[in-house]
Amino acid sequence: MDRFTGKVRRGNGLLILVVLIAAAIVLYLMFGNMGGTTYMEQVKQTKDRGEATAREISTGQMTMLIAMFRESNKRLPSQPSDMESPGAFNDPWGKEMTFTFEEKGGRTMVTFRSAGSDGEFGTQDDTTYTSAIPY
Numbered sequence: 001m002d003r004f005t006g007k008v009r010r011g012n013g014l015l016i017l018v019v020l021i022a023a024a025i026v027l028y029l030m031f032g033n034m035g036g037t038t039y040m041e042q043v044k045q046t047k048d049r050g051e052a053t054a055r056e057i058s059t060g061q062m063t064m065l066i067a068m069f070r071e072s073n074k075r076l077p078s079q080p081s082d083m084e085s086p087g088a089f090n091d092p093w094g095k096e097m098t099f100t101f102e103e104k105g106g107r108t109m110v111t112f113r114s115a116g117s118d119g120e121f122g123t124q125d126d127t128t129y130t131s132a133i134p135y
Helices: 012-031 040-071
Strands: 096-104 107-116 127-132
Touching: 012 040, 040 096, 040 127
Parallel strands: none
Antiparallel strands: 096 107, 107 127
């Protein structure tokens, strides 16, 4: 009861309950589900898996382009511009990747190198991907 007007106030308890439930849901999504991974960790893991899958697909496509070039020209390309496929050898940041070849166990392996998000080789974010040329 309101001490000034003498009227009974209603509804404040419901508002508090709704706010507490909303806060509990937000905290649950952010900080965990009783010992498992948090929602944010699951989002990061899913994003990382997606990026890894995209890298594998991209590396496979680039490897196939090199294999087709070798089949047609009877030699391996020395640089991406030999391939006449503009943009095919760009990393996720739009920069051209480099590649080198190595013979291992009778198979030709190609190693792709990306300068990473900073666009400079020789830094911590550089990445390499290695794949066998299929034929």
